[in-house]
Amino acid sequence: MPELPEVETIVRGLSAQLPGRVLTEIIVKFPRIINGDARGFVDRFTARAVASLVRHGKSIFIRFEARKDVPSPLMRIHLGMTGQLLIHSAAEPLAPHTHVIFRFEEVEVRYVDIRRFGKIEMIETPKRFTVPDAWTSPERVIVAALRNRRGMAKHALLNQNVIAGLGNIYADESLHLSKIHPRRPLESLSDGRLISLCHNIRAILRRSIRIGGTSFRNYVDTNGRRGGFKDWLKVYGREGERCACGGVIRKTIVVSRGTHFCPRCQRLPSALR
DNA sequence: TCAAATGTTTGATC
DNA sequence: GGATCAAACATTTG
Numbered sequence: 001m002p003e004l005p006e007v008e009t010i011v012r013g014l015s016a017q018l019p020g021r022v023l024t025e026i027i028v029k030f031p032r033i034i035n036g037d038a039r040g041f042v043d044r045f046t047a048r049a050v051a052s053l054v055r056h057g058k059s060i061f062i063r064f065e066a067r068k069d070v071p072s073p074l075m076r077i078h079l080g081m082t083g084q085l086l087i088h089s090a091a092e093p094l095a096p097h098t099h100v101i102f103r104f105e106e107v108e109v110r111y112v113d114i115r116r117f118g119k120i121e122m123i124e125t126p127k128r129f130t131v132p133d134a135w136t137s138p139e140r141v142i143v144a145a146l147r148n149r150r151g152m153a154k155h156a157l158l159n160q161n162v163i164a165g166l167g168n169i170y171a172d173e174s175l176h177l178s179k180i181h182p183r184r185p186l187e188s189l190s191d192g193r194l195i196s197l198c199h200n201i202r203a204i205l206r207r208s209i210r211i212g213g214t215s216f217r218n219y220v221d222t223n224g225r226r227g228g229f230k231d232w233l234k235v236y237g238r239e240g241e242r243c244a245c246g247g248v249i250r251k252t253i254v255v256s257r258g259t260h261f262c263p264r265c266q267r268l269p270s271a272l273r
Numbered sequence: 274t275c276a277a278a279t280g281t282t283t284g285a286t287c
Numbered sequence: 288g289g290a291t292c293a294a295a296c297a298t299t300t301g
Contacts, residue, residue: 003280081281115296117281151289167280216280256291258278
């Protein structure tokens, strides 16, 4: 479920609580969530203090303080479709589908994931991010990533190896704001359209982050609160409703994902069908 | 009751 | 490369 604004909101929630705290215990109730050897994972991170948190795309990275000369590995958390990270006191009862518990002094962070598509892993040797982040990378870098790309616009926006962070909701919303048909071949867009697309992506992300992301079904932040961006969605989940231009919003399948668009203001030039 | 759909990613296949 | 599909899963919706 969570796309960039939702993950950003979660990282901010964790950043307000965790830095400086020592991870005293990790309880793994469902080992398959941990990528690789779960025991090694637990051993490596237990008794370490959190240094800082970073988001890149839809991934959360937790950096721990190094001990002596021993460099500290990174923890990467990807929430998949339905992953949640909730901050609780240890006394509160466990929700169903709680798979991993990170126990700190005073608080614990619980990884809850109904569909269990999420992954948590240890990264021994962190690498530089090479893919631009849809929110933090300079716009010109994102434009450059899309230029010279071929194929359907929506495909590129969803591809995390091209731009990191957009998912189905924000891809649909960005294309709608930019008046680009989801199947429009990227190579058919002028430089100006590409620049405005990237600008619109940022504008949508900015607004969504400001109000805590989109809660369509499951998403909640670290305090269990829902995000407010659902009310701002122009096409996602609005099949049959009217677009501001007067057209009626349609839902079809593009790149095997449910795709919402307005056939009136997101026209596919007839030469391209 | 059952089939389809759900905010993701990855790997296979053509 | 690019497009398509299936699978990893549980729950909700029509």
